Amino acid sequence: xxxxxKRSPIARDLDAYAEFLRSESCRPxxxxxxxxxxxxxxxxxxxxxxxxxxxxxxxxPMTFGIACCAIEMMGTGMAxxxxxxxxxxxxxxxxxxxxxxxxxxxxxxxxxxVLLTLYEQMPSPKWVIALGNCxxxxxxxxxxxxxxxxxxxxxxxxxxxxxxxxxxxxxxxxEGILKVQEKITGIRHPLxxxxxxxxxxxxxxxxxxx
Amino acid sequence: MDKIIKDFKRYFIDQGFxxxxxxxxRRGFHLEVVLDVNQVRKFAETAYExxxxxxxxxGLHVRPDEENDNGNSGLEVVYQFAxxxxxxxxxxxxxxxKNLNISSISDIYHGADWHERETRDLFGVIFDGHPNxxxxxxxxxxxxxxxxxxxxxxxxxxxxxxxxPETPKSDPDKPERKPKDSLTQ
Amino acid sequence: MLESEYQEQNRFFLNMGPQHPSTxxxxxxxxxMNGEYVLDPQPVLGFIxxxxxxxxESRPCPGFMPNTAxxxxxxxxxxxxxxVSLIERKAGIEVPRRAEYIRVITSELNRIASxxxxxxxxxxxxxxxxxxxxxFDDREHILDILESVTGSRxxxxxxxxxxxxxxxxxxxxxxxxxxxxRLRKRYVIYEKLVTQNIIFIKRTxxxxxxxxxxxxxxxxxxxxxxxxxxxxxxxKNEPYSVYPEFDFEIxxxxxxxxxxxxxxxxxxxxxxxxxxxxxxxxxxxxxVRSKVPKTIxxxxxxxxxxxxxARGELSYYLVGDGTSTxxxxxxxxxxxxxxxxxxxxxxxxxxxxxxxxxGSFDLVIPEMDR
Numbered sequence: 001x002x003x004x005x006k007r008s009p010i011a012r013d014l015d016a017y018a019e020f021l022r023s024e025s026c027r028p029x030x031x032x033x034x035x036x037x038x039x040x041x042x043x044x045x046x047x048x049x050x051x052x053x054x055x056x057x058x059x060x061p062m063t064f065g066i067a068c069c070a071i072e073m074m075g076t077g078m079a080x081x082x083x084x085x086x087x088x089x090x091x092x093x094x095x096x097x098x099x100x101x102x103x104x105x106x107x108x109x110x111x112x113x114v115l116l117t118l119y120e121q122m123p124s125p126k127w128v129i130a131l132g133n134c135x136x137x138x139x140x141x142x143x144x145x146x147x148x149x150x151x152x153x154x155x156x157x158x159x160x161x162x163x164x165x166x167x168x169x170x171x172x173x174x175e176g177i178l179k180v181q182e183k184i185t186g187i188r189h190p191l192x193x194x195x196x197x198x199x200x201x202x203x204x205x206x207x208x209x210x
Numbered sequence: 211m212d213k214i215i216k217d218f219k220r221y222f223i224d225q226g227f228x229x230x231x232x233x234x235x236r237r238g239f240h241l242e243v244v245l246d247v248n249q250v251r252k253f254a255e256t257a258y259e260x261x262x263x264x265x266x267x268x269g270l271h272v273r274p275d276e277e278n279d280n281g282n283s284g285l286e287v288v289y290q291f292a293x294x295x296x297x298x299x300x301x302x303x304x305x306x307x308k309n310l311n312i313s314s315i316s317d318i319y320h321g322a323d324w325h326e327r328e329t330r331d332l333f334g335v336i337f338d339g340h341p342n343x344x345x346x347x348x349x350x351x352x353x354x355x356x357x358x359x360x361x362x363x364x365x366x367x368x369x370x371x372x373x374x375p376e377t378p379k380s381d382p383d384k385p386e387r388k389p390k391d392s393l394t395q
Numbered sequence: 396m397l398e399s400e401y402q403e404q405n406r407f408f409l410n411m412g413p414q415h416p417s418t419x420x421x422x423x424x425x426x427x428m429n430g431e432y433v434l435d436p437q438p439v440l441g442f443i444x445x446x447x448x449x450x451x452e453s454r455p456c457p458g459f460m461p462n463t464a465x466x467x468x469x470x471x472x473x474x475x476x477x478x479v480s481l482i483e484r485k486a487g488i489e490v491p492r493r494a495e496y497i498r499v500i501t502s503e504l505n506r507i508a509s510x511x512x513x514x515x516x517x518x519x520x521x522x523x524x525x526x527x528x529x530x531f532d533d534r535e536h537i538l539d540i541l542e543s544v545t546g547s548r549x550x551x552x553x554x555x556x557x558x559x560x561x562x563x564x565x566x567x568x569x570x571x572x573x574x575x576x577r578l579r580k581r582y583v584i585y586e587k588l589v590t591q592n593i594i595f596i597k598r599t600x601x602x603x604x605x606x607x608x609x610x611x612x613x614x615x616x617x618x619x620x621x622x623x624x625x626x627x628x629x630x631k632n633e634p635y636s637v638y639p640e641f642d643f644e645i646x647x648x649x650x651x652x653x654x655x656x657x658x659x660x661x662x663x664x665x666x667x668x669x670x671x672x673x674x675x676x677x678x679x680x681x682x683v684r685s686k687v688p689k690t691i692x693x694x695x696x697x698x699x700x701x702x703x704x705a706r707g708e709l710s711y712y713l714v715g716d717g718t719s720t721x722x723x724x725x726x727x728x729x730x731x732x733x734x735x736x737x738x739x740x741x742x743x744x745x746x747x748x749x750x751x752x753x754g755s756f757d758l759v760i761p762e763m764d765r
Binding site for chain 2: 440441444446448449452481484610611612613614615616620625627632633695696697698699700701708710712714715716717722723725727731732735736739764765
């Protein structure tokens with residue numbers, strides 16, 4: 001692809017470094033697994049549903065606020081946008097006590113081992129939100145002369161939900177959390193305030209809009 | 211030492227430095243000094259006695275001048291000093307010789323400690339006498355990687371990036387500046 | 396056990412960061428501890444080094460504008476201001492008066508927002524969970540006002556060479572005046588909740604004393620310097636834009652401890668409100684953007700421009716070579732010099748005092764690493 005040739009050789013080195021770090025870490029990361037081991041002996045649908053509902057409604061985020069998106073993450077936790085109504089009240093700084101990692105900011109060559117260590121320290125089951133353009137793909141720093149920025153957190157850890165924006169609005173982060181909840185339980189949060197607003201495109205004939 | 215100095219340019223010239231007054235409105239600083247490699251420490255001591263604070267220490271990569279065989283490596287170190295009590299900015303420039311060594315001013319101005327580490331990281335200039343020249347901004351394994359050095363094709367000589375009186379925006383009514391030869395030393 | 400052996404047993408190394416609950420960013424401080432006392436704090440930077448200076452050299456000068464906002468994202472408009480003023484000084488571009496007034500109003504609003512965020516974050520470090528909610532509430536009002544005219548909440552890219560991007564309307568003026576009235580009424584809350592709180596005073600008084608001589612040696616600027624009694628503000632010392640037309644004071648402290656730095660910032664909020672009021676009263680009419688050529692050629696030579704950001708003196712240094720791409724762009728950020736005094740300041744203090752000192756310095760790590 002033409003894009004590969006436009007990037008500097010150092011950026012290709014960074015990709016190789018990210019691959020190396022990802023393969024060095026423990027097996028669940030390399031295989032992308034965040035289920036618990038082999039699975040339980042007995043699996044009943046009702047307990048599964050209840051367990052998943054409990055997990056989805058009390059996701060405790062870990063503060064991994066690196067750069068600008070961290071301020072929007074803080075703003076989401078404050079009184080105006082209030083993330084605690086979705087269960088994520090306590091932002092735990094310790095990875096051992098959290099199950100959602102919000103990567104908010106640019107991942108650097110120096111920061112990559114730190115990110116991986118924190119991810120490994122989190123107990124399963126765990127989910128990851130990549131907040132902001134830098135965590136999705138390097139953002140405004142994915143340039144030809146890049147020598148330091150790893151282009152996307154998903155080169156290192158498996159990411160569940162991507163929230164675009166530079167920085168994304170707090171409403172965007174809340175939508176990201178609702179999407180993680182939908183990913184866990186299979187259904188979206190049922191209360192009316194969280195339904196998508198009616199799209200004006202619905203009036204267009206032949207266009208399938210949810 | 212509390213010296214009431216009316217004319218900093220006269221004071222610096224008396225101490226033996228090559229100081230030129232510049233137009234603050236067009237260039238942002240009041241005095242431009244061209245230093246020799248051995249004069250750097252003496253200049254820093256003079257500035258400290260006069261009460262200047264260190265704004266930054268930066269590097270600059272230009273194409274070395276092959277005609278004047280000065281043994282320059284093409285790297286320049288730019289210092290900037292300013293004052294707390296009245297508006298006066300001084301920019302000092304020193305060319306780094308081929309062995310990339312220049313004396314450190316981190317024992318006179320302790321803030322230069324980190325600025326010099328960063329300049330070494332980004333350009334490769336080695337500061338003699340610096341207590342701790344480990345990488346600051348780049349990772350430990352990138353100790354030999356100097357990202358801000360320019361490629362051969364993009365280098366320009368110091369003359370091409372220096373201020374000269376023939377720049378089109380100069381005001382014909384202003385007094386004649388010093389000839390540009392002194393800026394390329 | 397011998398006394399010296401007992402001492403040896405208490406020595407250990409502690410890593411503070413790069414991920415820690417304070418909101419400064421990714422900073423690692425390697426602490427050599429003796430029990431609860433810090434012997435030698437050594438900051439390690441570089442975890443968010445995003446190559447801004449390299450990007451400044453690789454693209455024509457308008458392309459660096461988004462970078463200016465991302466260096467210090469909490470107070471991005473003074474960074475914008477410094478960069479556009481630098482290119483305007485270099486290329487000789489005139490700015491209309493209305494645009495200058497709008498620049499001053501928006502920069503000062505951003506400064507207030509930055510100080511409110513700092514206040515909340517500092518008290519969160521010290522353990523108080525309530526002031527950050529109040530601070531963020533007031534800050535959201537400012538963000539709404541600025542969003543209506545710039546389009547973004549955090550990383551503004553509002554100024555252009557020769558003026559600003561979009562004009563302000565009456566709704567903006569009304570909303571700003573209403574905000575000024577509201578914030579003045581809210582001072583009472585902060586006063587009672589924080590400034591007169593005995594726990595806060597005990598945690599910040601006589602801690603982290605920065606002397607004027609230490610400030611000179613390290614190049615400390617901004618409220619950290621003004622807390623030590625030196626009245627240095629770039630807006631008064633080397634005035635730029637239309638600041639000479641406004642009447643405002645520079646608050647200074649006496650001792651240079653954390654409480655003085657806190658009081659300086661709180662009083663600066665009031666001074667910023669004064670500037671905004673005067674600017675709104677005298678807002679002239681006219682265009683907000685002057686005509687500039689499509690490609691701005693930077694004449695050979697170097698140029699410098701210094702502005703007062705929320706954290707201190709911000710200086711841009713540009714070396715031009717005749718093309719429209721800068722040959723070298725150096726950004727001197729205030730937090731870099733402010734933090735470099737930590738190894739000297741933090742010797743022999745208690746660990747919670749170190750947290751208090753770091754908070755009172757108001758650091759933003761991405762601007763340090765650029």
